[in-house]
Amino acid sequence: xxxxxxxxxxxxxxxxxxxxxxxxxxxxxxxxxxxxxxxxxxxxxxxxxxxxxxxxxxxxxxxxxxxxxxxxxxxxxxxxxxxxxxxxxxxxxxxxxxxxxxxxxxxxxxxxxxxxxxxxxxxxxxxxxxxxxxxxxxxxxxxxxxxxxxxxxxxxxxxxxxxxxxxxxxxxxxxxxxxxxxxxxxxxxxxxxxxxxxxxxxxxxxxxxxxxxxxxxxxxxxxxxxxxxxxxxxxxxxxxxxxxxxxxxxxxxxxxxxxxxxxxxxxxxxxxxxxxxxxxxxxxxxxxxxxxxxxxxxxxxxxxxxx
Amino acid sequence: xxxxxxxxxxxxxxxxxxxxxxxxxxxxxxxxxxxxxxxxxxxxxxxxxxxxxxxxxxxxxxxxxxxxxxxxxxxxxxxxxxxxxxxxxxxxxxxxxxxxxxxxxxxxxxxxxxxxxxxxxxxxxxxxxxxxxxxxxxxxxxxxxxxxxxxxxxxxxxxxxxxxxxxxxxxxxxxxxxxxxxxxxxxxxxxxxxxxxxxxxxxxxxxxxxxxxxxxxxxxxxxxxxxxxxxxxxxxxxxxxxxxxxxxxxxxxxxxxxxxxxxxxxxxxxxxxxxxxxxxxxxxx
Numbered sequence: 001x002x003x004x005x006x007x008x009x010x011x012x013x014x015x016x017x018x019x020x021x022x023x024x025x026x027x028x029x030x031x032x033x034x035x036x037x038x039x040x041x042x043x044x045x046x047x048x049x050x051x052x053x054x055x056x057x058x059x060x061x062x063x064x065x066x067x068x069x070x071x072x073x074x075x076x077x078x079x080x081x082x083x084x085x086x087x088x089x090x091x092x093x094x095x096x097x098x099x100x101x102x103x104x105x106x107x108x109x110x111x112x113x114x115x116x117x118x119x120x121x122x123x124x125x126x127x128x129x130x131x132x133x134x135x136x137x138x139x140x141x142x143x144x145x146x147x148x149x150x151x152x153x154x155x156x157x158x159x160x161x162x163x164x165x166x167x168x169x170x171x172x173x174x175x176x177x178x179x180x181x182x183x184x185x186x187x188x189x190x191x192x193x194x195x196x197x198x199x200x201x202x203x204x205x206x207x208x209x210x211x212x213x214x215x216x217x218x219x220x221x222x223x224x225x226x227x228x229x230x231x232x233x234x235x236x237x238x239x240x241x242x243x244x245x246x247x248x249x250x251x252x253x254x255x256x257x258x259x260x261x262x263x264x265x266x267x268x269x270x271x272x273x274x275x276x277x278x279x280x281x282x283x284x285x286x287x288x289x290x291x292x293x294x295x296x297x298x299x300x301x302x303x304x305x306x307x
Numbered sequence: 308x309x310x311x312x313x314x315x316x317x318x319x320x321x322x323x324x325x326x327x328x329x330x331x332x333x334x335x336x337x338x339x340x341x342x343x344x345x346x347x348x349x350x351x352x353x354x355x356x357x358x359x360x361x362x363x364x365x366x367x368x369x370x371x372x373x374x375x376x377x378x379x380x381x382x383x384x385x386x387x388x389x390x391x392x393x394x395x396x397x398x399x400x401x402x403x404x405x406x407x408x409x410x411x412x413x414x415x416x417x418x419x420x421x422x423x424x425x426x427x428x429x430x431x432x433x434x435x436x437x438x439x440x441x442x443x444x445x446x447x448x449x450x451x452x453x454x455x456x457x458x459x460x461x462x463x464x465x466x467x468x469x470x471x472x473x474x475x476x477x478x479x480x481x482x483x484x485x486x487x488x489x490x491x492x493x494x495x496x497x498x499x500x501x502x503x504x505x506x507x508x509x510x511x512x513x514x515x516x517x518x519x520x521x522x523x524x525x526x527x528x529x530x531x532x533x534x535x536x537x538x539x540x541x542x543x544x545x546x547x548x549x550x551x552x553x554x555x556x557x558x559x560x561x562x563x564x565x566x567x568x569x570x571x572x573x574x575x576x577x578x579x580x581x582x583x584x585x586x587x588x589x590x591x592x
Contacts, residue, residue, distance in 0.1 A: 053446065182446065184406030208404055211448055254401065260362050261402040264394045265466065266386055266418035273405055274413035274426045 003120055008032040010123045013130055013152050014161055017140040038112065052114070052178065061104040061180035065280045066189045072288040073177035076295060080169040083299040089165035091298065095291075096172035104180045111179070118171045122164055130160045183207050188275060201271050209251075209258070216250055217243070310338040311374070312469050312501055313359060313392060318368035320358055327525045328354045332368070334520065334530055336470055339498045343512035343533075344505040346522030347547050352505040353397075355522065356472045361388045390419060393463030397474040399455035400448070408434070408450070408458055409443040415466040433465035437491070453484030460491065471495065473504040477511070489515065513537070513551035514573050521546050534571050 012028045019027070056062065061069070076096070080089050100106050132139070132151045139151035177186070187207070191200050220243045224230065229239035318332040329351045336342065344352050357363040361379040370377045372391060377384045393415075396402040405411025412433050416426040434440045437457040442450065447458050456476060463471060473492075477485045492515065496502055503520075506512055512519060512533065519536045521529040523546045529536055536542065537550050553572065560566035560578075572578045 054449070057446070057449070182406070184410065184446070187406075204406075208406065212400060257396075257398070257401040258404070260357065261394075261396050262404060262414075263362055264357075264360050264389060264396075265415040265462065266389045267414075268382075268386070268418065271404075271414075272417040273410035274417055274423065274430060275407065275410050276427075 003116055004032055004035040006123055007035060007119070010126065010130070013141065014157055014164070016152060016157075017154070018157070038109070051110075053183070055106055055110060055179060056182050059104040059106060059180040061099070061176075062182070064180065064284050065278055066181050066185035067192070068280060068284045068288055069177055069181050070186060070189050072292065073173045075292050077170040077173040079292065079295045079299065080173070081166050083295075083302075084162055084166060085299065085302045086161055086165045088295065088298050088302060089169035092169040092295065093165070093172045096169075096176045100172075100176050100179050104176075106179050111175070114175065114179075115171070119168070122167045122171075125167075126160045126164055129163060130156050132156060184275075188273075197270070204271060209255075212254060213247065213251060216254075217247055220246060309374070311335045312338060312372065314371045315358070316369040316371075318358060318365040318370070320354060320363055320365050329358065329525050332358075332527055334527065336501050336503070338469070338501060339496075340501045340518055341492075341496055341516050342501065342503045342518045342520060343516035344503055344520045344522065345507075345509070345512060345546070345548055346505075346528075350522040350546075351525045352522050353474060354525075356394055356474055356503075356505065359470070359472060360392045360394050361385045362394075386419075390466055391468050392470045392472065393466055393468035394472045394474060395456075395459050395463055395476060397476075397478050399452070399459045399479065402459045402462065403447045403455065406446055407444050408439055408447050408461075411447050411458055412439075412461045412465050415462055419466065429465040429467065433461040436464055436494075437461040451484075452479050452481065453487055456480060456484065456488060457491070460495075464495075469499060470501045470503065473502070475505055475507070477506065477508060509549060510551045510553065513553060521548070523547075 008028045008031050011031055012024065015024050015027075018024075076092060080092050083089075097111070101108050101111055130152060132153060134149055134151055135147075137144075137149045137151060139153035139156070141152040143150040184204075184207075187200055187204050190203075191197075221230075224239045224243060228235070230236045314335040316333050318329060319327065320329045320332075321327045332355065344355070346352050354363060358365055361384075364379045370379065370388075372388060377388055379385050379388065403411055405414055409430060412430045413426055416429045421429070431440075434443055437460055439454070439457055439461055442454065447455060450458065456479070460471075476488055480488060489511070492502065492504065504512075504515070516533055519529070519531065519533050520527060521536060521542065528546055529539065529542055537554050543549060553575070557566060557571060561568055570581065572581065
């Protein structure tokens with residue numbers, strides 16, 4: 001609900017004065033209703049991030065070489081950020097969405113539910129840029145608050161729009177990667193391109209144990225709920241603090257157990273695995289390169305138009 | 308005596324607060340033995356396993372492997388010991404670290420710094436032995452409990468140890484998983500290898516073990532054959548154990564059906580076979 005309101009409000013302010021106002025109002029109401037309907041239908045679910053891993057296993061893009069996918073996603077994101085063009089970003093957002101939903105067969109409602117998390121952050125971040133406080137009205141939209149004005153200026157709109165579109169485009173590129181590539185493949189690729197071992201190992205262990213922690217937390221939450229631990233706001237707070245503390249202790253114990261199990265297999269400070277190699281296929285590289293070239297071409301085209 | 312693998316001599320191990328976890332532990336594990344380790348929770352079974360593998364270092368006492376003295380504080384000795392003595396931990400989730408079955412099983416051999424081809428060979432072999440070849444590219448945390456247990460066994464097999472320590476292997480398994488595990492345990496039993504299983508399942512211990520260690524309160528109370536252990540009433544009382552159902556049944560067979568006093572069947576099939584053989588004898592007479 002809050003996200004839907006925020007989202008619609010942000011869209012309204014962003015496009016105020018750029019679109020005919022009745023059209024804008026219509027679009028905003030449509031967005032608001034749509035997002036409410038969507039949340040109602042696919043409600044919030046527990047362990048959303050756990051199931052990323054499940055979705056990845058089902059993705060049809062899983063068989064693509066992780067190196068190709070990683071390079072593709074990162075390059076596309078970099079081009080969007082560098083190009084700073086609203087239309088290019090929009091193109092990337094839409095095409096990445098299509099790749100993920102139609103190419104990878106990730107369920108659309110799952111994809112959009114997953115997008116709400118970064119979207120909230122992006123919108124909250126943009127609010128600070130979009131609004132200016134000034135003693136005199138100076139923008140397209142001025143809201144008087146106690147002798148001062150909260151203004152939306154054309155420059156602010158421009159800056160926010162460029163920020164939102166770039167951030168959103170980069171997120172959709174990374175979503176293509178993370179919804180089609182198992183974490184261990186990404187990590188293995190990072191290791192191959194000589195990312196510092198400490199970083200890769202940290203990433204690895206965090207990824208590995210996040211499942212344990214989440215599962216433990218879920219079990220405790222269920223046990224607490226069955227004893228009315230979340231019956232009202234006050235009780236919920238108390239339960240949450242108790243279960244967080246418990247989680248901390250449990251994590252300490254678990255990490256000691258896990259470390260003993262690693263040591264029992266001759267672990268001496270370096271995590272190394274063997275995995276059979278997957279071959280890079282030519283059509284994959286060609287397709288990825290063609291798309292990236294298209295983006296670069298698009299970028300040059302828009303620059304020529306503007307310049 | 309050259310079939311002794313691991314020998315422990317008067318090992319003491321105490322917790323940080325000074326209370327004893329294990330006291331005066333002496334025993335020898337020989338090639339080809341199937342040993343069940345019994346005792347209550349907190350009796351010292353897990354501590355015993357962790358000492359065997361060098362995760363815990365004894366305060367006092369001596370260890371040797373194949374006749375050679377081992378100092379678990381020396382890194383070289385320690386790595387050798389850990390290769391030769393493998394632990395399959397109770398909770399597979401604590402042990403599993405790899406993100407695919409294949410990489411998980413490769414963790415041990417990779418730590419042994421073996422060449423890549425050798426690691427690949429051992430991983431293939433271990434996966435095959437545990438019937439996991441088709442799962443090799445799957446992430447282990449989505450496998451079933453029984454499959455996870457097999458992954459953790461493959462983990463250790465790939466290091467090619469001579470002693471396998473199973474810490475309560477049936478604790479997280481359903482009946483089907485337990486049945487598979489028992490099948491695997493008899494497959495794993497080889498002349499060159501010793502298996503130790505810590506368990507609360509007394510009937511399993513009776514079916515499977517040739518030798519039983521009973522721990523109580525940080526001490527090794529008894530180390531003997533199952534027949535002797537379960538004949539010792541006061542010992543069972545003290546350690547909080549009971550007799551296996553089949554053992555009790557055999558006692559009543561002895562009392563009422565003239566069952567020979569020196570025959571202790573380990574399974575119902577053995578009883579069946581005995582009766583069949585005897586009725587065949589009777590009819591031929």
